[in-house]
Amino acid sequence: MSxxxxxNATILRGATCTAQGISLRxxxxxxxxxxxxxxxxxxxxxxxxxxxxxxxxxxxxYGERQLSRRQLxxxxxxxxxxxxxxxxxxxxxxxxxxxxxxxxxxxxxxxDDVLEQxxxxxxxxxxxxxxxxxxxxxxxGQRQLALFCQVLLREPKILLLDxxxxxxxxxxxxxxxxxxxxxxxxxxxxxxxxxHDLSLAAQFADRVILLGxxxxxxEGTPHDVLQPALLSELYQVPVERLHDSSGMPVxxxxxxxxxxxxxxxxxxxxQLNNSQSLC
Amino acid sequence: MPGMANVDTSLRATIQHQRRxxxxxxxxxxxxxxxxFFTLVLDIATGPSMLAPGAVVNALLNIGDVDEMxxxxxxxxxxxxxxxxxxxxxALGVGGAxxxxxxxxxxxxxxxxxLAAAAGFGASLVIALGTFGLPLLFAVPLGAFIMTMLxxxxxxxxxxxPRMTSAMLVLTGIALLxxxxxxxxxxxYLSAPEVSQQIxxxxxxxxxxxxxxxxxxxxxxxxxxxSLLMRLSWxxxxxxxxxxxxxxxxxxxxxxxxxxxFLVALMTSVAISFVGVIGFIGLVAPHVARMLVGEDQRFFxxxxxxxxxxxLSASSVLSKSIIPGALFPxxxxxxxxxxxxxxxxxxxxx
Numbered sequence: 333m334s335x336x337x338x339x340n341a342t343i344l345r346g347a348t349c350t351a352q353g354i355s356l357r358x359x360x361x362x363x364x365x366x367x368x369x370x371x372x373x374x375x376x377x378x379x380x381x382x383x384x385x386x387x388x389x390x391x392x393x394y395g396e397r398q399l400s401r402r403q404l405x406x407x408x409x410x411x412x413x414x415x416x417x418x419x420x421x422x423x424x425x426x427x428x429x430x431x432x433x434x435x436x437x438x439x440x441x442x443x444d445d446v447l448e449q450x451x452x453x454x455x456x457x458x459x460x461x462x463x464x465x466x467x468x469x470x471x472x473g474q475r476q477l478a479l480f481c482q483v484l485l486r487e488p489k490i491l492l493l494d495x496x497x498x499x500x501x502x503x504x505x506x507x508x509x510x511x512x513x514x515x516x517x518x519x520x521x522x523x524x525x526x527x528h529d530l531s532l533a534a535q536f537a538d539r540v541i542l543l544g545x546x547x548x549x550x551e552g553t554p555h556d557v558l559q560p561a562l563l564s565e566l567y568q569v570p571v572e573r574l575h576d577s578s579g580m581p582v583x584x585x586x587x588x589x590x591x592x593x594x595x596x597x598x599x600x601x602x603q604l605n606n607s608q609s610l611c
Numbered sequence: 612m613p614g615m616a617n618v619d620t621s622l623r624a625t626i627q628h629q630r631r632x633x634x635x636x637x638x639x640x641x642x643x644x645x646x647x648f649f650t651l652v653l654d655i656a657t658g659p660s661m662l663a664p665g666a667v668v669n670a671l672l673n674i675g676d677v678d679e680m681x682x683x684x685x686x687x688x689x690x691x692x693x694x695x696x697x698x699x700x701x702a703l704g705v706g707g708a709x710x711x712x713x714x715x716x717x718x719x720x721x722x723x724x725x726l727a728a729a730a731g732f733g734a735s736l737v738i739a740l741g742t743f744g745l746p747l748l749f750a751v752p753l754g755a756f757i758m759t760m761l762x763x764x765x766x767x768x769x770x771x772x773p774r775m776t777s778a779m780l781v782l783t784g785i786a787l788l789x790x791x792x793x794x795x796x797x798x799x800y801l802s803a804p805e806v807s808q809q810i811x812x813x814x815x816x817x818x819x820x821x822x823x824x825x826x827x828x829x830x831x832x833x834x835x836x837x838s839l840l841m842r843l844s845w846x847x848x849x850x851x852x853x854x855x856x857x858x859x860x861x862x863x864x865x866x867x868x869x870x871x872x873f874l875v876a877l878m879t880s881v882a883i884s885f886v887g888v889i890g891f892i893g894l895v896a897p898h899v900a901r902m903l904v905g906e907d908q909r910f911f912x913x914x915x916x917x918x919x920x921x922x923l924s925a926s927s928v929l930s931k932s933i934i935p936g937a938l939f940p941x942x943x944x945x946x947x948x949x950x951x952x953x954x955x956x957x958x959x960x961x
Contacts, residue, residue, distance in 0.1 A: 382859070384855070384858065405861065405863075408859075408861065409861075412859075413859040414859070415853075415855045415856060415859060420852055420853075421715075422848075422851035422852060422906050423901050423905040423906040424848070424851065424905055424906055424907060425632075425905065425907075427625075427629060428848070428905075428907050429852070432845070432848065432849045432852065432860055433860065435845055435846070435849060435860050435861050435862070436861065438845040439845075440841075440844070440909055444626060447626050447629060448622060448626065451622050451625050451626065452622065455621075455622070460621065460622075460625060463625050463628070463629070464625075464628060464629070464632060466905075482860075483859075486860070486861075
C-alpha cells in the first residue's frame with residue numbers, strides 16, 4: 333500500500349498563488365478533508381493532483397509513479413475524481429451514466445459482467461431501482477450517488493471528491509459520506525475531499541487539512557485542528573466550538589451583528605410608521 | 612449468506628430490463644430504417660417522366676422488354692438520385708448529431724459552424740470566375756469542398772488552442788458563417804445577373820446533378836466517417852457529462868474534439884459540395900433520435916443516420932410530387948416540412 337505524497341507544490345491560478353511550497357502526505361484507508369475559506373485553492377489542489385492544472389513547482393508521487401504531463405493517462409488510472417457540482421443535462425439513463433466509469437471496457441455490446449459490476453455498486457448505495465430512470469429526473473442526492481458509483485466503477489486507489497455534499501440535504505449528505513467512509517476503509521482508498529461544513533468534516537474525516545493564504549495552516553485530527561481561535565482568524569468570523577454527545581467538535585459561527593440587526597429592524601419599523609402617518 | 616439469492620434475482624431482472632431496452636432501441640432504428648427503404652422505393656418510382664411502376668421494376672432488375680429511354684432514366688438518373696438522398700441525409704443526420712454532442716448545444720448543426728456558407732462561397736467563386744478548364748460538373752463541387760476545408764481549418768486551429776471551450780467554438784463558427792455569407796453576397800453582387808442566377812440555383816440544395824461517380828465518392832466517405840465515429844461512441848457519450856467529467860473518466864476531450872470535428876467536416880463537406888445546401892436535416896434528425904432513444908451514442912448515431920436518410924428521401928419524393936411533372940429543389944422542401952416539424956418538437960418538449 334503506497335501513500336500519495338505532495339512535495340513542495342506551488343500552484344498559480346492566474347496571477348494569484350493558491351499554494352506555495354505545500355507538502356502533504358496521504359495514507360491509504362483514510363479520509364482527508366481539505367478545509368478553508370473560499371478561494372484558498374482547495375479545488376486547485378485536487379485538480380493539481382489529478383493533473384488537470386499544472387503546478388509551477390513541486391512533485392506528486394504515488395508509489396513508484398510520479399505525476400507528469402506526458403504520462404497523464406497512466407497516472408489518472410489510479411484516480412477517481414468527482415468534480416464540483418452534479419448538474420447533468422444529458423439524455424442518459426442512470427445505468428448508462430454509471431457504466432461510463434468503466435469506459436475502457438465498453439463496446440457496442442456491453443457484457444453481463446460489466447452490467448453486473450455497475451448494478452452491484454448501485455445496489456450497495458441503494459439506487460439500483462433507478463437504473464433505467466433518466467438521470468435528469470433524479471434528485472440532486474440520487475444523482476450524486478450515481479456519480480459516486482461511476483467513480484467507484486473505475487476501481488480507483490485514490491478518490492478525489494470536490495465538495496461532494498454541498499448541494500445535498502442532510503439525509504443525502506450523511507448517506508453519501510457514510511458510503512465514502514465504508515468504501516475508503518474496505519478498499520483501503522486514499523480519499524481526499526473538499527468540504528465546507530466543518531462539523532461534517534469533524535464527523536467523517538480522519539484528518540483535516542486547513543488551507544489559507546496559500547499554505548497549510550494546520551493539519552491533523554479534527555479534534556486538534558478545529559480550534560476556534562485559528563478558525564476565527566482564517567474565516568474572519570467569530571466561531572464557537574461545541575461538542576456533540578459523542579464528544580465530536582461542532583463548529584458554529586457566531587452572529588456578529590445580532591444586536592445591531594435588531595436595532596436596525598426597530599428603526600425600520602418606526603420609519604414605516606412615520607411615513608404611514610404622513611399620508 | 613442469506614438474501615444472496617434475492618439480491619441475485621433482482622440483479623438479473625435489472626439486466627434483463629436493460630436487454631429489453633436495448634432490443635427496443637434497435638427495433639426503433641430498424642423501423643425508421645425500413646421507412647427510409649420505403650421512401651427510397653417511392654423515390655425511384657416517382658419522377659417528372661411519369662413512368663409506369665412495372666416498367667421501373669423491369670428496368671431496375673434488367674428483365675423483360677425495357678426501352679432504352681426508360682432504362683437510362685431509371686438507372687442513370689432516378690436510382691443514383693434516390694440513393695444520394697439516403698447517403699446525404701445520413702451524412703447530415705450524423706454530422707448534426709456529433710456537432711451537437713461536441714458543442715454541447717442542441718441548436719448546433721454543421722451549418723452553425725459556417726460550413727454550408729463556406730461551400731456556397733466556394734461554389735459561387737467557381738461559377739463566377741470560371742473553371743480553369745475543368746468541367747463545370749466537377750469544378751463547382753471541388754471549389755465548394757476546398758472552401759469548406761479552409762473553414763474547417765480555421766475551426767481546427769481555434770479548437771486546438773489551449774483552454775478552448777465549446778462555447779468559444781460556437782462563436783467562431785458564427786463568425787465564419789457571417790464572413791462567408793457576406794463574401795458570397797459580394798460575389799453575387801459583382802457578377803452578371805445570369806451568373807448570379809446560377810449561383811442562387813446551386814445554393815438551393817439539389818439532387819439532380821447526381822451521377823454514379825459523385826454518389827460513390829459521397830457514399831464511401833460517409834461510410835468510412837460514420838464507422839470511425841461509431842468507434843468513438845462511448846467517449847462521445849462520456850463527453851455529454853461535460854468536458855471535466857469526461858476527462859475524469861479517461862477521455863482526452865481536446866483530442867476527441869479535433870478527431871470528431873475533422874470527420875464531421877469531411878463528411879458534410881463532401882455531401883454539400885455535390886448537392887448544395889440542404890438545411891434542417893442536421894438539426895431535426897438528431898432531435899428525433901434523442902427523443903426516441905436518448906443520447907447513448909450506440910443508438911443515437913445509427914438512429915440519427917436513418918432518420919436523416921428517411922427525411923431527405925421523403926423530401927425528395929415530395930419535391931417531385933407537389934406539382935406532378937415539375938421538380939422543386941429538395942433543399943426548399945426540407946425546410947418546408949422541417950420547420951413545422953421542428954416547431955412541434957419544441958412545443959411538445961415544454
